[in-house]
Structures are given as C-alpha cells and as structure tokens.
Amino acid sequence: MSSSGSTFGTSAYGGAGWQGRTRTHRQEIGDLWAASGIDSEYGRLRSVLLHRPGGELAAALDDPDSVQMLAPLDIARAGEQHDAMAEAYRAAGVAVEYVEPSGQPTPNQMFCADLFVMTPEGAILARPASTVRAGEERWVARRLADMGVPILRTLTGNAVFEGADLMWVDPETVMIGLGLRTNEEAASQIAAVLEEVGIETLAVDIPYGTMHFMGMLRIVDEDLAICWPRRTPFAAVRALQERGHDIVWLPDEDDNVLNRALNVVTLGPRRILMLAGYPSVQKVYEAAGIECVTVDGSELVKAAGAIGCLTGVVSRDPVA
Numbered sequence: 001m002s003s004s005g006s007t008f009g010t011s012a013y014g015g016a017g018w019q020g021r022t023r024t025h026r027q028e029i030g031d032l033w034a035a036s037g038i039d040s041e042y043g044r045l046r047s048v049l050l051h052r053p054g055g056e057l058a059a060a061l062d063d064p065d066s067v068q069m070l071a072p073l074d075i076a077r078a079g080e081q082h083d084a085m086a087e088a089y090r091a092a093g094v095a096v097e098y099v100e101p102s103g104q105p106t107p108n109q110m111f112c113a114d115l116f117v118m119t120p121e122g123a124i125l126a127r128p129a130s131t132v133r134a135g136e137e138r139w140v141a142r143r144l145a146d147m148g149v150p151i152l153r154t155l156t157g158n159a160v161f162e163g164a165d166l167m168w169v170d171p172e173t174v175m176i177g178l179g180l181r182t183n184e185e186a187a188s189q190i191a192a193v194l195e196e197v198g199i200e201t202l203a204v205d206i207p208y209g210t211m212h213f214m215g216m217l218r219i220v221d222e223d224l225a226i227c228w229p230r231r232t233p234f235a236a237v238r239a240l241q242e243r244g245h246d247i248v249w250l251p252d253e254d255d256n257v258l259n260r261a262l263n264v265v266t267l268g269p270r271r272i273l274m275l276a277g278y279p280s281v282q283k284v285y286e287a288a289g290i291e292c293v294t295v296d297g298s299e300l301v302k303a304a305g306a307i308g309c310l311t312g313v314v315s316r317d318p319v320a
C-alpha cells in the first residue's frame, strides 16, 4: 500500500504484481485438473470409474423387471465377478476408481458407462431416462469432482441421455444414438457444448426395442469397428467406412449371445476386455486380429448389462 493508503496499483487491483491466467482450460488438464478425457474409443485405456454392487441388488429379487433387470442376482457372486473385472483392469495397467453413493444406492448404480461421457475437456453428465435410475449421475458427479475431473455440462429441461449412447468416431466427431435412453433435446444440448470445443455431433436413430447405441457398435481401433448386421444404424456404418474403418460383422447367433459378447471395453488398439463364455464370437474377433482378455460375468448379465455398461471410461491416451 502506498503511504496515502490507496490500493491503486496493488496486485489485487491489477497493479504490476497481477499475474493473469493465460492458459486455456484444455492446457490446464493434467495439471490444475486431473489428467482425464478421451478423443477416441480405442486409445490406450488409462482410468475407469466403477461402482461395486452390493445390497442394492436385492431390489431385483422379487420383481427384476420393476428395476430394469432380467433375473434376480446372487449378490455375493455379482460382487466377486465385479472384483474380478476390476482386477483385470488393474492387470492391464488401468487405474480403477469407485463411485460410492451416500446411503443405499439405486439398483443400477453399477452401470457407470450410462452415467457420464468424457470429452477432451471434461465430462458431460448423463440424465438417465427412467425414474428407476434418475439421480445416479449425482454420485458420479461427486466422484469425478473429487478426482479432479472437470464437468463440462449437466443437462437441463427434459433432455435424457445415457453415456452408452455416445461414441467417438474420430477426434473431431462424436455419434449419438437417439432412442429410448437419449432424446433430441439431449443431443442438441450435447452438440452445443461440443461445438464450443470444436467437435461435431452426428445423431443417428437406433432401432426400436434396443437399449443403447453401445449395444450395436464397438470401435476397437483406428480402422476397425464391430457391428451387428441389420442392427447397427446405416448412417453409423457409413460414417465409419468413410473414415476408413473395416467392419467386423457379428456372426449369426441369438440376440442374448450377441448382446453380451459385444458388450466389451477396448483396452487399447485391437485389444478388448470381454465376457468369457462366448467362444463363437470371440473366434470372429480373434480372426480379425483383436486380442481378447476375458472375465466371467455370468451373474452380472442378469442385470441386463455387461462389461461395457459397467465401465465408465475416464481417461485414454489421446489419438489426435
């Protein structure tokens, strides 16, 4: 302070000592904010967010359909299989973080892929489409915040969006599947926030009677995607082909087999974590040069999801 008592010219008032912030938000990720974000579906996987299921699965015992599950689950077995999946991630060099809600979680909290999606500049929180899952995103928001992961956007109005409906086709483009779980309002809010950071959004319709876009498309490398004949939307297959992707087509098997065998997470280029017990599909993947790491999820699938749905991807090596 000067002898006259004026604060003019002190750093807090913009004087010579002021140190303005000049880096962009993006430049501060990995420093002020935790290293996080993805710009592809296949860059080397670095960290994931999971929720280990517990007593909340009892909600499926009497009437699984009332909580969007297929059959009652053995809670202990489900927990053990979940632990084995987490162990497989750690063995692959992936950091595992857990969402821990306060109080009793809702029954589907473990399906973390549905609750947010990452961009190179932070997370977009989901707004689950059913009352059964409404609010699960709050616990993910709290955990991401604690981890130092920026949150780019929370959806508003009547937008509904589940993270398993968004896929990176290339570092400048995402595809959103419109259907039961994600509506046009959400797609336009997401397109607006992505546009601010220079990313284009392609919206495609997913077939009536299906759950998520993830259930019909998995991208496993820069130039390789797994698709489901007559189920993966035309526009999605075309967008991939235009970018030079080869398509691995799922073999002719019943829906349950394909649903579960396709619900994989890409660990890195041409390397996936998939459920054990689907040899006919695994053979097709391996023939395409995809290395398959397998874990048992026979109990978990009774909740109507598998590895892809259970795994919230927080960070991959950038490919851009």
Ligand SMILES: NC(=[NH2+])NCCC[C@H](N)C(=O)O
Residues within 6 Å of the ligand: 067, 068, 069, 108, 111, 113, 114, 133, 164, 211, 212, 214, 215, 303, 304, 305, 306, 308, 309, 310
């Ligand atoms: N991404 C997925 N396929 N998630 C599966 C979610 C299953 C859950 N029971 C639900 O209906 O919401």
